[in-house]
Amino acid sequence: MRRAVALSARGLGATSPNPVVGCVVLDATGKPVGEGWHQRAGGPHAEIHALAAAGDAARGGTALVTLEPCNHTGRTGPCAQALVAAGIARVVYAVADPNPRAAGGAATLAAAGVEVEAGLLAEEAAAVNAAWLTSVRRGRPHVRWKYAATLDGRTAAADGTSRWITSAASxxxxxxxxxxxxxxxxxxxxxxxxxxxxxxxxVPGARQPLRVVADTEATAVAPGARVLDGAAPTLVAVADDVPEERAARLADRAEVVRLPRAAHGRGLDVAALLAALYARQVRSVLLEGGATLAGAFAAAGAIDEVTGYLAPALLGGGPHALADAGITTIADALRLRVTDVTRVGPDVRITAVPATPHEER
Structure with missing residues (x-):
């Protein structure tokens, strides 16, 4: 299963709006005979690749899959039926499928006489598939806030200079x-x-993400801005009450979407922005904005993961990484659970997710 989890990560950035999935097939003696991962949306699922590699050796064997085999026909057929047809005797999957359209694969397998087990390395498999799982469970994109700061939490010097706080490796x-x-x-x-x-x-072979600017007043993105250069698609979100001429000047270089303003404070309504992106098949958002935008997302409860790059440097002055997030007392602090700490060049990359109520205690 650990190999299947590693395989699933190969699909990151290529399978949206579908999940990333990895699969390893063992023969009847327990020897690995096939493996695969979901490589692109609309293409064969991980199980199909693994079964094709295994061939007849799959009969009587075991399939280890990071997500419950699907049970519906979309652009591809149901993987549960493919596993039955291949003669697989046992299926072990990590995470149950929360999508009601695709769930039920485990029951289909069991009804066909296949031994089914669930939950092996569930936490590891879910972490790789966090974006898709969030999108299904919450009906909005998964948001990862990325920031770079000094050890004293400054994202720029007092004079505004910020290039470069972290290393080229970061x-x-x-x-x-x-x-x-x-x-x-x-x-x-x-x-x-x-x-x-x-x-x-x-990043060789990378699919370019949608570039999004939350430009409430439609004044920050100039006509010659680098984000409008055509290297990747761009969406500019503006307030629904800004003058038409301001928004129109960007329409030939980017998609412009009008959204309601935040009910409290400045900026756009975070939920409306995420809903607009979700409607455009966006399932994962990398939030690279500054302290104000990050604070708005934190206040809205819309940060699912934090990745901070900390440079071994001190500034003593300058802006902090996070602005007002609506937190006024230590009891209301957004507590996080660290999931990874890694050296990246001279810097340290820390990844964390919101803690559960039990973990907060």
């Missing part, structure tokens, strides 16, 4: 995160200060 790693995401999102402050490009560079 910046290259961010492009990997972009390549695994359906959309990259910044706010008007970042658009004005940095004129970011937001496209993926240095």
């Amino acid at each position: 910046r290259a790693d961010v492009h990997r995160l972009r390549a695994e995401s359906d959309a990259v999102l910044v706010g008007s402050g970042t658009a004005r200060a940095d004129d970011p490009h937001l496209a993926v560079r240095g």
